[in-house]
Amino acid sequence: MYQYDEFDADFVQERAVQFGRQVEDRLAGKITEEQFRPLRLMNGLYLQLHAYMLRINVPYGCLNSTQMRKLAHIARVFDKGYGHLTTRQNMQFNWIKLSDMPAILLELASVEMHGIQSSGNCIRNITADEYAGSAADEIEDPRVYCEILRQWSSLHPEFSFLPRKFKIAVSGSDRDRAVIKAHDIGLRLHKNEAGEAGFEVFVGGGLGRTPFIGKSIRDFLPTQHVLSYCEAILRVYNQLGRRDNKYKARIKILVHEMGADVFGEKVEKEWAEIRETALELADSETARIRGFFAPPAHEKLDDDDSDLAGDPAFATWVEQQTAGHKKPGYTIVNVSCSPVGKPPGDISAAQMDGFADLADTYNFGEMRVTHNQNLVLTDVRKKDLLPLWQKLVTLGLATPNHGLISDTICCPGLDYCALANARSIPLAEKLSERFADQQKQKDIGEIYLNMSGCINACGHHHIGNIGIVGVDKKNSELYQLMLGGSAEEDASLGKILGRGFDEDGIVDAVECVINTYIELREAGEKFIETYRRVGPDPFKEKVYSAPA
Amino acid sequence: MPLLRDGKITEDPYTRVVGSDELPGEGPILVDLSRWQAERDALVAWGSEVGVQLAADESPAAIALDLEHIALVALEFPAFTDGRAYSYARLLRERHRFEGELRAVGDVLIEQLHFMDRVGFDSFDMKSAEAAEEWKTAQADMSVWYQPTGDERATATRLRRS
Numbered sequence: 061m062y063q064y065d066e067f068d069a070d071f072v073q074e075r076a077v078q079f080g081r082q083v084e085d086r087l088a089g090k091i092t093e094e095q096f097r098p099l100r101l102m103n104g105l106y107l108q109l110h111a112y113m114l115r116i117n118v119p120y121g122c123l124n125s126t127q128m129r130k131l132a133h134i135a136r137v138f139d140k141g142y143g144h145l146t147t148r149q150n151m152q153f154n155w156i157k158l159s160d161m162p163a164i165l166l167e168l169a170s171v172e173m174h175g176i177q178s179s180g181n182c183i184r185n186i187t188a189d190e191y192a193g194s195a196a197d198e199i200e201d202p203r204v205y206c207e208i209l210r211q212w213s214s215l216h217p218e219f220s221f222l223p224r225k226f227k228i229a230v231s232g233s234d235r236d237r238a239v240i241k242a243h244d245i246g247l248r249l250h251k252n253e254a255g256e257a258g259f260e261v262f263v264g265g266g267l268g269r270t271p272f273i274g275k276s277i278r279d280f281l282p283t284q285h286v287l288s289y290c291e292a293i294l295r296v297y298n299q300l301g302r303r304d305n306k307y308k309a310r311i312k313i314l315v316h317e318m319g320a321d322v323f324g325e326k327v328e329k330e331w332a333e334i335r336e337t338a339l340e341l342a343d344s345e346t347a348r349i350r351g352f353f354a355p356p357a358h359e360k361l362d363d364d365d366s367d368l369a370g371d372p373a374f375a376t377w378v379e380q381q382t383a384g385h386k387k388p389g390y391t392i393v394n395v396s397c398s399p400v401g402k403p404p405g406d407i408s409a410a411q412m413d414g415f416a417d418l419a420d421t422y423n424f425g426e427m428r429v430t431h432n433q434n435l436v437l438t439d440v441r442k443k444d445l446l447p448l449w450q451k452l453v454t455l456g457l458a459t460p461n462h463g464l465i466s467d468t469i470c471c472p473g474l475d476y477c478a479l480a481n482a483r484s485i486p487l488a489e490k491l492s493e494r495f496a497d498q499q500k501q502k503d504i505g506e507i508y509l510n511m512s513g514c515i516n517a518c519g520h521h522h523i524g525n526i527g528i529v530g531v532d533k534k535n536s537e538l539y540q541l542m543l544g545g546s547a548e549e550d551a552s553l554g555k556i557l558g559r560g561f562d563e564d565g566i567v568d569a570v571e572c573v574i575n576t577y578i579e580l581r582e583a584g585e586k587f588i589e590t591y592r593r594v595g596p597d598p599f600k601e602k603v604y605s606a607p608a
Numbered sequence: 609m610p611l612l613r614d615g616k617i618t619e620d621p622y623t624r625v626v627g628s629d630e631l632p633g634e635g636p637i638l639v640d641l642s643r644w645q646a647e648r649d650a651l652v653a654w655g656s657e658v659g660v661q662l663a664a665d666e667s668p669a670a671i672a673l674d675l676e677h678i679a680l681v682a683l684e685f686p687a688f689t690d691g692r693a694y695s696y697a698r699l700l701r702e703r704h705r706f707e708g709e710l711r712a713v714g715d716v717l718i719e720q721l722h723f724m725d726r727v728g729f730d731s732f733d734m735k736s737a738e739a740a741e742e743w744k745t746a747q748a749d750m751s752v753w754y755q756p757t758g759d760e761r762a763t764a765t766r767l768r769r770s
Contacts, residue, residue: 067764071752078749098688099719181689211754211764217726218698218757221691298695299667333703338756338763345765 061122061426062207062352064172071214075176076169079103080162087159102182102220104175105161109478112156115178116168120188120206120230121149121429121436125416128427130171132412138164143412145397145405147469147520148185148227149429150178154476176214181222181309183213183294187229189237190430191392193353194438196384200249200257202232204350205286208341212287219294223301224309226294227266234549239431241265241274241551242523244311245293247286258282263293263323264315265551267517272312273551277324283346285331288339292331296323356424356439361389367443373460374449376498380460382445391442395435395452396459396467400496403485404470405433414455422448432469434462464501465509465574466492469520473513473530474537480513482530482537483563487511490567495574504574507587508547511539523547525588526573527554528566539566543573543599544591557600569603576602612739613709613731615747622659622680638682641666644674652677661713668696672704681706683729685714694727701728701758718742722750728758 064072079099086096100106104115116131123131131151135143138160139153146152156164168174178185186209188202189195209228213219219226231238232249240246246262258280265274281289297311300318315323368378383392395415398404407415419427419437422444428436435457440448452458461467468491471477473484488511495501510524514531521527527542538560545554561569574587576599581590591599611620622638625631638659644651651658659680660671671678681700683693693712700706712724713733721732721743736742753761762770 065768067752067767071750071754071764074750074752095717181691214754215723215750216755217723218694218755219691220723221689221694221720295695295698299692303690303692338766342769344769348768 061124061203062119062349068172068211069169072169072172072174072176075103075174075215076162076165079165083158083161098180101180102177103165104178105156105158106179107478108154108476109474110476111154112158112161113152113154113476114156114161114164114175115146115150115152116173116175117178117185118150118173118429119210120186120192120203121190121431122203123427123429125419125425125427127171127173128412128416128419130167130173132409132416134164134167135409135412142406142408144403144472145407145429145433145435147431147433147518148178149187149190149431150185151429154472179225180220181224181226182220183216183222183226183228186210186213187227187238187243187431189231189233190428190436191237191383191438192232192428193355194385194387194390194392195233195235195237196386197233197235198386199234199251200232201350201353202230202238202247202249203353204346205247205249205259205283206230207349207352208286208346209290212290212339216294218291219298222294222298223303224306224311226297226311228290236547236549236551237430239520239523239547239551242267242271242520242547243274245290246274249283250280252280256282259286259289261289261293263327264312264320266310266312267520267522268310269307269515269517270313271517271522271553272316273553274312275315275320277320277327284341284343285335285339287341288335288337289327289331291334291339292327295330296326300326355387356426358387358390358439359441361387361441361443363388363442365442368445370446374446376502377449377458377460378445380464380502381462385439387439389442391440391445393437393440393445393448394430394462395437395457396461397434397457398461398467398470398488398492399456399459400466400492401489402492404468404488407435411455411457414451415457418448418451418455432467434467460498461501463506463508465495465504465507465526466501467508468492469508469510469524471512471518473519477513477518479516480530481515481532482513482539484511484513484519484528484530487528487530487539487563487566490563491570494567494571504578505586508545509570510545520547521545522553523551524554525591526570528570531560533560536562538562541566541569541573541603543596544588546588555596557596558604572603573599609733609735610737610739611711611731612734612743615740615743617734617737617740622657624661636679638680641670644671644678648674659709659711662693662696664690664692668700668704668706675700675704675706675708678706678708680709680711682711682713682733685712685716685720688715688717688720690715694723697724697727697729698758718746721746726753726755726757726759726761 262274512519542554657679
């Protein structure tokens with residue numbers, strides 16, 4: 061993975077010292093909360109319902125074991141002993157004291173971490189496919205360009221006060237595991253007929269109150285132009301994006317109101333002016349960055365699966381949690397942080413430490429955070445799967461629910477968040493308990509259930525095959541049900557099925573939807589496929605005719 | 609308002625002429641875009657420097673062909689969160705090769721000076737009387753730059769190669 065040199069280290073250290081001084085000024089009453097607010101947001105510090113929340117960037121989801129141990133240390137010393145994995149592949153801590161912030165930032169800087177731009181109307185942490193570098197279906201490693209974009213976007217002087225936040229995701233495989241079409245900019249690495257790598261560029265995707273699927277404005281952008289093209293997009297948006305209403309300020313609204321064609325023409329025109337500037341990537345620079353992402357020292361192994369049978373619980377876990385690797389004898393391991401009856405994405409300090417040890421022993425000291433709020437080990441020898449699994453069981457990280465209904469995406473909701481209308485974590489726990497039976501989950505098959513505590517959609521409810529969103533109706537928490545969303549290369553937005561439900565009602569309604577799917581499905585058909593074939597009506601009929 | 613230029617508080621030689629206010633007898637003047645457009649020929653012939661102030665929704669494209677007659681462009685920040693003028697500044701300096709004074713006016717805060725400096729502003733209408741001191745602090749905070757902008761600072765990428 062990328063390692064800081066003196067420039068990166070100085071940058072983060074200087075920023076930590078600067079913010080430390082601003083915190084001291086605030087604590088001493090030299091600046092008001094109003095003056096402090098933009099400063100803390102630019103450094104990832106939110107004020108939530110009960111306490112400050114610090115969001116720490118995990119660049120495109122890549123962490124090493126030293127960093128994970130530092131996060132465990134912060135959880136233990138400065139928080140309540142746990143952290144939370146987010147849909148931007150970040151880690152956030154929900155119980156931070158302002159007076160501890162200077163010390164925390166210096167701790168983070170010592171392991172090449174920070175919270176810069178994890179909040180605010182600027183370019184946020186760039187996300188990528190969590191299998192990058194290892195996936196069997198990979199065309200090009202997206203991390204190289206994520207790192208180049210990360211540096212370019214860090215305290216970009218022109219783009220630190222955008223109309224609204226700005227999210228970029230990069231995918232390098234046929235299968236989209238980075239939800240690129242739900243991003244302000246989505247970049248899809250692929251190859252042209254000459255075998256050269258380039259990007260298809262999507263703009264204007266996003267969730268929130270007004271969800272849109274991103275539109276393609278360029279089929280093929282040669283990789284050396286990625287910065288100038290992104291700068292052109294941002295420059296058009298920064299000048300023309302709406303600033304009169306924060307709910308209409310994302311680039312998706314500009315692209316929608318202007319039309320993707322017109323927006324694309326403006327970008328192309330701006331790009332023509334800046335493509336041949338210092339923003340053009342030199343081959344040597346791309347190669348230098350690529351060097352950081354060279355594959356680890358894989359052994360030459362036979363692709364032998366014979367050790368993977370035996371204990372049925374182990375076999376179930378292997379079948380559910382592993383994914384195809386480029387190298388024979390190696391596999392990718394998904395590690396669920398959504399166990400039955402627990403908040404999705406929460407991880408304790410002990411689990412962080414234990415997982416860091418496993419990464420050292422079995423995965424070259426590295427790990428990934430996924431947008432599904434889970435963890436991944438990308439380079440595990442198949443023959444190590446049994447001892448790895450045994451240790452994950454001990455850590456409580458061996459739930460075999462990858463891609464199943466209990467592996468939910470869930471926002472923090474009303475338990476933490478000042479924006480939420482409804483609690484989401486207790487509902488996620490109830491749902492995972494309702495569908496806890498492994499056989500039942502396995503029978504239901506691949507399905508994505510996403511839930512948010514309000515229309516801001518931090519839990520990505522629009523792109524869950526089943527989406528749940530909390531709304532506030534006459535001061536009681538109510539949940540609406542959406543069906544038909546997808547986060548992948550066939551991205552689509554779910555549609556609300558009908559009137560909302562209370563907390564118990566929504567669990568029953570989800571179960572009814574699942575039972576209806578099981579009745580209607582044809583052999584081998586996934587939930588989303590059945591839904592697309594039959595439409596919402598059969599589901600609506602069953603859900604709303606069931607006895608209340 | 610204290611005017612910060614070259615790291616020092618200085619006297620502003622310009623008389624701000626808002627809207628259709630009467631022009632002063634002589635000396636440098638700073639007019640709105642609409643005034644410039646309405647009275648361009650007379651203002652070109654003005655015996656002293658003329659500056660044009662652009663509101664946040666007025667692109668510098670409107671004066672791109674007139675820049676040889678304009679000594680000062682003032683760009684408004686109606687709120688510090690409104691960042692349009694950062695793009696305008698870069699376009700003026702890098703696209704239109706404007707070499708006159710580029711002034712930030714409106715909600716100009718010490719924390720933004722660093723960004724403004726990098727995109728080409730060289731004077732700042734400050735609120736604080738201690739602006740010169742604060743400027744020094746802001747300049748000293750960061751020493752690493754990742755983006756090539758119109759300023760002469762070497763980016764990390766360039767320094768790595770040297």
